[in-house]
Amino acid sequence: xxxxxxxxxxxxxxxxxxxxxxxxxxxxxxxxxxxxxxxxxxxxxxxxxxxxxxxxxxxxxxxxxxxxxxxxxxxxxxxxxxxxxxxxxxxxxxxxxxxxxxxxxxxxxxxxxxxxxxxxxxxxxxxxxxxxxxxxxxxxxxxxxxxxxxxxxxxxxxxxxxxxxxxxxxxxxxxxxxxxxxxxxxxxxxxxxxxxxxxxxxxxxxxxxxxxxxxxxxxxxxxxxxxxxxxxxxxxxxxxxxxxxxxxxxxxxxxxxxxxxxxxxxxxxxxxxxxxxxxxxxxxxxxxxxxxxxxxxxxxxxxxxxxxxxxxxxxxxxxxxxxxxxxxxxxxxxxxxxxxxxxxxxxxxxxxxxxxxxxxxxxxxxxxxxxxxxxxxxxxxxxxxxxxxxxxxxxxxxxxxxxxxxxxxxxxxxxxxxxxxxxxxxxxxxxxx
Amino acid sequence: xxxxxxxxxxxxxxxxxxxxxxxxxxxxxxxxxxxxxxxxxxxxxxxxxxxxxxxxxxxxxxxxxxxxxxxxxxxxxxxxxxxxxxxxxxxxxxxxxxxxxxxxxxxxxxxxxxxxxxxxxxxxxxxxxxxxxxxxxxxxxxxxxxxxxxxxxxxxxxxxxxxxxxxxxxxxxxxxxxxxxxxxxxxxxxxxxxxxxxxxxxxxxxxxxxxxxxxxxxxxxxxxxxxxxxxxxxxxxxxxxxxxxxxxxxxxxxxxxxxxxxxxxxxxxxxxxxxxxxxxxxxxxxxxxxxxxxxxxxxxxxxxxxxxxxxxxxxxxxxxxxxxxxxxxxxxxxxxxxxxxxxxxxxxxxxxxxxxxxxxxxxxxxxxxxxxxxxxxxxxxxxxxxxxxxxxxxxxxxxxxxxxxxxxxxxxxxxxxxxxxxxxxxxxxxxxx
Numbered sequence: 001x002x003x004x005x006x007x008x009x010x011x012x013x014x015x016x017x018x019x020x021x022x023x024x025x026x027x028x029x030x031x032x033x034x035x036x037x038x039x040x041x042x043x044x045x046x047x048x049x050x051x052x053x054x055x056x057x058x059x060x061x062x063x064x065x066x067x068x069x070x071x072x073x074x075x076x077x078x079x080x081x082x083x084x085x086x087x088x089x090x091x092x093x094x095x096x097x098x099x100x101x102x103x104x105x106x107x108x109x110x111x112x113x114x115x116x117x118x119x120x121x122x123x124x125x126x127x128x129x130x131x132x133x134x135x136x137x138x139x140x141x142x143x144x145x146x147x148x149x150x151x152x153x154x155x156x157x158x159x160x161x162x163x164x165x166x167x168x169x170x171x172x173x174x175x176x177x178x179x180x181x182x183x184x185x186x187x188x189x190x191x192x193x194x195x196x197x198x199x200x201x202x203x204x205x206x207x208x209x210x211x212x213x214x215x216x217x218x219x220x221x222x223x224x225x226x227x228x229x230x231x232x233x234x235x236x237x238x239x240x241x242x243x244x245x246x247x248x249x250x251x252x253x254x255x256x257x258x259x260x261x262x263x264x265x266x267x268x269x270x271x272x273x274x275x276x277x278x279x280x281x282x283x284x285x286x287x288x289x290x291x292x293x294x295x296x297x298x299x300x301x302x303x304x305x306x307x308x309x310x311x312x313x314x315x316x317x318x319x320x321x322x323x324x325x326x327x328x329x330x331x332x333x334x335x336x337x338x339x340x341x342x343x344x345x346x347x348x349x350x351x352x353x354x355x356x357x358x359x360x361x362x363x364x365x366x367x368x369x370x371x372x373x374x375x376x377x378x379x380x381x382x383x384x385x386x387x388x389x390x391x392x393x394x395x396x397x398x399x400x401x402x403x404x405x406x407x408x409x410x411x412x413x414x415x416x417x418x419x420x421x422x423x424x425x426x427x428x429x430x431x432x433x
Numbered sequence: 434x435x436x437x438x439x440x441x442x443x444x445x446x447x448x449x450x451x452x453x454x455x456x457x458x459x460x461x462x463x464x465x466x467x468x469x470x471x472x473x474x475x476x477x478x479x480x481x482x483x484x485x486x487x488x489x490x491x492x493x494x495x496x497x498x499x500x501x502x503x504x505x506x507x508x509x510x511x512x513x514x515x516x517x518x519x520x521x522x523x524x525x526x527x528x529x530x531x532x533x534x535x536x537x538x539x540x541x542x543x544x545x546x547x548x549x550x551x552x553x554x555x556x557x558x559x560x561x562x563x564x565x566x567x568x569x570x571x572x573x574x575x576x577x578x579x580x581x582x583x584x585x586x587x588x589x590x591x592x593x594x595x596x597x598x599x600x601x602x603x604x605x606x607x608x609x610x611x612x613x614x615x616x617x618x619x620x621x622x623x624x625x626x627x628x629x630x631x632x633x634x635x636x637x638x639x640x641x642x643x644x645x646x647x648x649x650x651x652x653x654x655x656x657x658x659x660x661x662x663x664x665x666x667x668x669x670x671x672x673x674x675x676x677x678x679x680x681x682x683x684x685x686x687x688x689x690x691x692x693x694x695x696x697x698x699x700x701x702x703x704x705x706x707x708x709x710x711x712x713x714x715x716x717x718x719x720x721x722x723x724x725x726x727x728x729x730x731x732x733x734x735x736x737x738x739x740x741x742x743x744x745x746x747x748x749x750x751x752x753x754x755x756x757x758x759x760x761x762x763x764x765x766x767x768x769x770x771x772x773x774x775x776x777x778x779x780x781x782x783x784x785x786x787x788x789x790x791x792x793x794x795x796x797x798x799x800x801x802x803x804x805x806x807x808x809x810x811x812x813x814x815x816x817x818x819x820x821x822x823x824x825x826x827x828x829x830x831x832x833x834x835x836x837x838x839x840x841x842x843x844x845x846x847x848x849x850x851x852x853x854x855x856x857x858x859x860x861x862x863x864x865x866x
Contacts, residue, residue: 001508001509002509002511003509004501004502004504004509004530004533005501005502008501008502008526009523009526016499020499020511020784023511024511024783024784024786025783025784031780031783034776034777034780035777035780037473037474037475037478038473038777040470040471040494041470041474042470045470048831049494049496050496051827051828051831052496052517052519052828053496053498053514053516053517053518053519053520053521053522053523054498054519054520054522054523054526054824055498055499055500055522055523055526056496056497056498057497057498057499058497058777059492059494059495059496059497060494060495060496060497060515060719060720060777061473061482061492061493061494061775061777062492062493062495063482063483063485063486063489063492063493064489064490064491064492064493065486065487065488065489065490066449066453066488066490067488068437068438068441069437069438069441071437075434076434076435076436076437078435078453078456078457081486082493083486084485084486084719084722084724084771084775085486085724085726086485086486086487087486087487088486089486089487089488090442090486090487090488093441093442093487093488097437100437115701117701117702119692119695119699119702121691146855147853150855166698166699169698169699170694170695170698170699173695175699177701189818189822189825189854192816192817192818193818193853196816196817196818199816217688217691217692217695217812217813218692218695218809218812218813218816218817219812219816219817220702220705220812220817221705222701222702222704222705223704223705223708224700224701224703224704224705224742255650258554258650259552259650259651261603262552262603262606262650262651265599265602265603266552266599266602266603266608267657267734268548268550268610268655268657269550269552269653269655270657270734271655271656271657271730271731271734272653272654272655272656272657272730274730275656275726275727275729275730278726278729278730279726282725282726286493286495286517287493289517291517291518292715292725293518293708293711293712293715293729294708296708296711296726296729296730296733297704297705297707297708297711297729297733298704300729300730300733300734300736300737301700301703301704301733301736301737301742303733303734304733304734304737304742305742309657309734309737309738338517338828340832341828341831341832342494342517343467344467344468344471344491344493344494347464347467347468350457350458350464351453351457351458353457376651379650379651379652379653380650380651383625383629383632383651383652384625384629384651384652384653385622385625385626385629389622391486391487392622394484395484395485395771395774398481398484398774399773399774420580420626421622422579422583
């Protein structure tokens with residue numbers, strides 16, 4: 001077994017890699033040259049990427065693809081997507097093209113409220129606490145003024161602070177529950193700084209006023225943002241659904257709606273249904289330098305807000321109109337964080353014509369809806385495997401180090417034959433025999 | 434507004450980039466040279482990455498860092514993490530070191546069951562359907578034999594198929610609910626192929642037997658895997674929590690437990706609490722070539738399985754023993770998919786000493802628990818901003834293109850001054866004035 005190591009973070013990048021390969025790898029030279037093969041040749045650029053996090057040894061490549069032809073509120077976008085899964089970008093592009101001819105996507109930001117909380121314990125009388133809170137509230141805000149000044153100048157800032165009594169759920173437990181408008185910033189640093197200031201003021205003033213002290217447990221923003229909400233929709237007369245893949249639009253629409261209805265009431269299906277939506281959403285979230293863990297957590301919690309975990313998309317057929325939409329919470333930023341730092345994030349934002357956070361919410365929601373449309377369309381018509389395995393074919397061929405010539409032949413062969421892993425292996429063997 | 438484009442996917446990579454930059458960018462040469470600067474110099478390697486997905490234009494860099502000193506079941510690991518967020522790798526390393534001296538992490542795989550469903554509508558009599566299902570069940574399995582043969586030889590395969598009546602939730606709706614053991618594969622392709630075969634057999638046989646036809650809606654695996662479960666734990670006598678940061682272990686333990694209890698009953702906090710866990714989990718999931726959207730969806734749905742959305746970690750203090758643990762569903766693979774294709778994934782798996790899927794489940798669960806320990810420790814002691822902003826300092830300095838000399842001076846300055854965005858900006862200005 002290797003020995004523990006002290007002071008690892010203080011080693012240079014090369015020393016870190018040397019320690020890793022000498023400790024864990026049998027072919028040390030190959031391991032080291034692989035890691036360095038992924039470094040950028042521009043040393044300054046590489047250093048920038050190294051400094052994003054700690055103990056960086058190299059760059060993990062996620063493919064960056066683009067899906068063109070997204071018509072959103074009558075404006076045409078090409079959407080950047082960073083994702084490792086085959087068929088996601090192809091599905092997005094297909095859905096974009098399909099709806100391009102049918103009026104495109106309509107979107108709307110419903111609200112942009114962010115949330116943060118100071119969690120504390122207090123053993124005294126509630127009335128007394130409530131009175132104290134009402135007195136101290138203006139001071140909470142005024143003492144955070146040095147933090148909120150810039151945000152307020154641009155129209156954002158603290159929107160409200162409420163005292164919440166949670167003692168029914170946990171003995172002595174209360175919150176300061178604050179709401180914020182953070183404009184084009186995702187706002188995590190801003191909100192957390194405000195909250196820590198609230199906690200400081202609140203604790204200090206309580207000491208001077210209340211009989212029983214309050215005991216701050218923690219101050220932190222919430223990634224649950226049910227009031228930072230965006231909606232995206234497509235719709236058209238059922239007859240207009242007719243296309244190369246959809247011969248019987250009536251049948252298609254009914255079956256599609258059944259699949260959505262199932263995801264609305266069956267959690268095992270809803271989880272996978274929403275996972276497919278997140279394929280589209282996370283790919284854009286990543287490409288635009290946002291935090292996909294924050295988005296994922298907020299979205300899935302929102303999906304579980306009613307009795308049980310359910311679909312984020314919905315479908316109706318009324319008066320022969322097929323309508324399909326999504327409503328999801330998305331706290332995104334187009335300034336701050338990585339957005340000003342990662343050159344490819346800047347590139348992706350420029351590709352999207354430098355959207356505001358509100359615009360980006362709408363683009364991302366569309367990416368999710370498009371992905372879901374494509375997935376449910378495949379599922380209810382040809383089945384998911386046909387398209388997915390066609391896209392995965394190249395990966396299998398690469399695994400067997402197929403030559404360019406072999407690839408051409410096999411891609412052609414599988415245009416008319418169904419792709420399974422074993423069928424591809426058999427075809428390669430046959431070709432080489 | 435740009436015009437829609439036809440046949441985009443058929444353009445070469447260069448042609449795609451040319452269309453994008455000429456359509457959306459003002460400084461076209463800069464945009465193009467940026468994208469190509471991120472290509473790998475090894476053309477064959479670059480082509481491999483290009484073919485993972487569709488419409489690839491370049492490589493999106495996620496920093497790949499490592500966190501050493503993870504003692505898991507008495508074995509010492511260095512964990513690879515692909516993540517863009519500063520302070521995650523540092524927090525993981527710190528938590529690893531902290532528990533290294535206190536017995537390390539203990540883990541256990543509780544179950545490894547995967548799930549898939551054929552969703553269908555049927556308007557006839559339920560008893561008749563049930564009888565038919567029991568008759569056709571052996572055929573469902575035997576006709577999938579060509580798909581399950583290899584998996585069975587290794588000890589996996591189909592474990593059960595049940596008929597589920599969901600008509601109480603949705604008129605005429607039933608499922609074939611199947612469970613699988615997929616060993617070291619995540620199993621999505623295997624399960625989906627089996628399910629599509631079940632659906633084919635089931636539909637065909639129903640036509641020959643049942644009075645009313647069954648109507649297949651879709652066949653697909655579920656990413657909700659509550660019985661693919663792993664547990665990770667740390668524990669020690671309270672007095673042993675004493676350390677440089679923890680002067681009063683009794684106070685620390687109580688406050689830490691309070692923070693966990695809050696996340697157990699308050700959804701706004703639980704979402705962010707679990708988001709922090711996922712920082713650790715997704716970073717390893719990505720580095721090992723697994724699908725983080727699948728993991729996220731399954732984990733958050735699991736967090737919402739009881740009355741309301743709640744914490745995935747728990748804490749007890751009993752007989753002066755501090756115990757902290759996580760129990761989460763993780764469907765992971767160490768063969769198939771990207772694991773055999775992405776050279777850095779192969780590297781990361783070798784760094785982890787080529788774990789089985791069961792071993793990887795345990796490592797990933799530990800990464801989540803460690804991350805949560807570090808976050809809650811910060812939150813309940815210094816507050817989140819201090820550590821986070823220290824780590825983020827370098828990003829802000831890079832934004833202002835600080836020179837190496839400026840960086841040295843300012844990092845030194847902020848060793849004793851609190852880091853806020855405006856304080857850093859002021860310090861840079863001061864230094865340059």
